[in-house]
Amino acid sequence: MKPIHMVDLKQQYLKIKDEVDAAITEVLDKTAFIGGPQVEKFAKSLSEYIGVKHVIPCANGTDALQIAMMALGLEPGDEVITPSFTYVATTEVIALLKLQPVFVEVDPTTFCVDPEAIKKAITPKTKAIVPVHLYGQSCDMEEIMAIANEHHLFVIEDNAQSIGSDYTFKDGTVKKTGNIGTVSCTSFFPSKNLGCYGDGGAVCTNDDELALKLKMIANHGQSKQYHHDLVGCNSRLDALQAAILNIKLPLLDSYIDARRKAADFYDNAFAGNDKISVPFRAPYSKHVFHQYTVILKNIDNPESVRDGLVAFLKENNIPCMIYYPIPAHKQKMFASFGGADYDLEKTDWLTHRVFSLPMHTELDEEQQSYIAGKVLEYINK
Numbered sequence: 479m480k481p482i483h484m485v486d487l488k489q490q491y492l493k494i495k496d497e498v499d500a501a502i503t504e505v506l507d508k509t510a511f512i513g514g515p516q517v518e519k520f521a522k523s524l525s526e527y528i529g530v531k532h533v534i535p536c537a538n539g540t541d542a543l544q545i546a547m548m549a550l551g552l553e554p555g556d557e558v559i560t561p562s563f564t565y566v567a568t569t570e571v572i573a574l575l576k577l578q579p580v581f582v583e584v585d586p587t588t589f590c591v592d593p594e595a596i597k598k599a600i601t602p603k604t605k606a607i608v609p610v611h612l613y614g615q616s617c618d619m620e621e622i623m624a625i626a627n628e629h630h631l632f633v634i635e636d637n638a639q640s641i642g643s644d645y646t647f648k649d650g651t652v653k654k655t656g657n658i659g660t661v662s663c664t665s666f667f668p669s670k671n672l673g674c675y676g677d678g679g680a681v682c683t684n685d686d687e688l689a690l691k692l693k694m695i696a697n698h699g700q701s702k703q704y705h706h707d708l709v710g711c712n713s714r715l716d717a718l719q720a721a722i723l724n725i726k727l728p729l730l731d732s733y734i735d736a737r738r739k740a741a742d743f744y745d746n747a748f749a750g751n752d753k754i755s756v757p758f759r760a761p762y763s764k765h766v767f768h769q770y771t772v773i774l775k776n777i778d779n780p781e782s783v784r785d786g787l788v789a790f791l792k793e794n795n796i797p798c799m800i801y802y803p804i805p806a807h808k809q810k811m812f813a814s815f816g817g818a819d820y821d822l823e824k825t826d827w828l829t830h831r832v833f834s835l836p837m838h839t840e841l842d843e844e845q846q847s848y849i850a851g852k853v854l855e856y857i858n859k
């Protein structure tokens with residue numbers, strides 16, 4: 479059996495090695511390291527793929543969120559509603575810009591932000607909502623957009639984990655995640671569904687005026703050379719990374735198929751087990767399985783069972799991860815933002831029980847039946 483990795487970037491690279499190596503050599507030959515044709519081509523291809531009018535590439539997904547919040551003109555003290563159950567980058571940029579994060583619950587079934595919780599958290603100071611399409615599943619965007627429209631709020635989609643996912647509206651309209659909110663942000667971190675070989679990110683919008691501002695802010699607030707109209711930052715997608723992404727973007731749908739196939743295998747293997755709750759697939763979302771995250775249930779002491787399971791799998795050369803063991807509102811980072819004042823029962827419940835298995839494009843059935851077998855062996859003992 480091939481060794482099992484949480485994410486197997488090496489095997490994936492070997493399948494496209496010739497194209498990738500040639501593309502890298504071409505960038506080196508042309509010494510077009512900053513901007514240039516590869517970056518332009520990628521921005522255009524990604525906008526076609528997502529169906530969104532403007533794609534502004536930038537240095538990483540965290541910058542994408544920061545640039546989006548800066549371009550929307552959010553001011554210190556403005557309240558931004560975000561789930562606490564997410565990767566730290568989502569919530570960190572809110573605090574970095576001296577905005578006030580307002581942490582709300584996720585729906586423990588979908589892992590995504592609960593629209594009812596958003597409604598309850600709105601105050602006269604609320605300016606924006608940041609739905610996070612967690613693990614590869616879209617948030618309930620129809621509900622969230624309705625709430626945002628009613629209260630005149632911006633919607634900043636955190637699409638770092640769900641690029642390529644589709645959302646189906648009640649009238650049958652299908653849109654890709656990242657093409658629904660006011661603006662969306664994504665990441666090309668190597669392990670993401672569309673990963674480059676370093677850091678990369680992008681901001682997307684259909685709003686022409688906002689697109690101009692996003693572009694300026696990502697480039698020192700510059701309107702034309704040496705004219706700096708806004709306070710911005712320096713956040714560029716590297717040409718080498720763009721060249722790699724130009725090869726990988728046409729493969730994204732096949733990568734998603736491979737992830738979904740692996741998810742089906744796990745689902746079948748765990749079917750009927752009352753201690754493992756497999757990922758729910760919301761009817762409105764095409765799940766792209768950035769992670770395969772299960773919930774341990776009907777167990778008295780889930781945290782210690784989970785610790786034992788992690789150790790047991792490690793002994794058997796199976797990596798696994800807890801995404802995420804500490805929710806944002808309990809991070810020390812947010813102590814001065816009132817983090818400790820929150821009581822998010824569902825979020826806490828999840829953080830004690832979630833468990834993510836190896837998920838990537840290169841898993842084979844031999845590996846997966848070994849993984850599932852070892853998980854069941856421990857859980858059922």
Ligand SMILES: *Cc1c(COP(=O)(O)O)cnc(C)c1O
Pocket residue numbers: 538539540541564565567568610636638639664665666667677678679
């Ligand atoms: C990865 C990730 C980010 C940040 O992306 P980077 O490119 O690592 O900065 C933001 N939000 C979520 C949900 C992520 O998973």
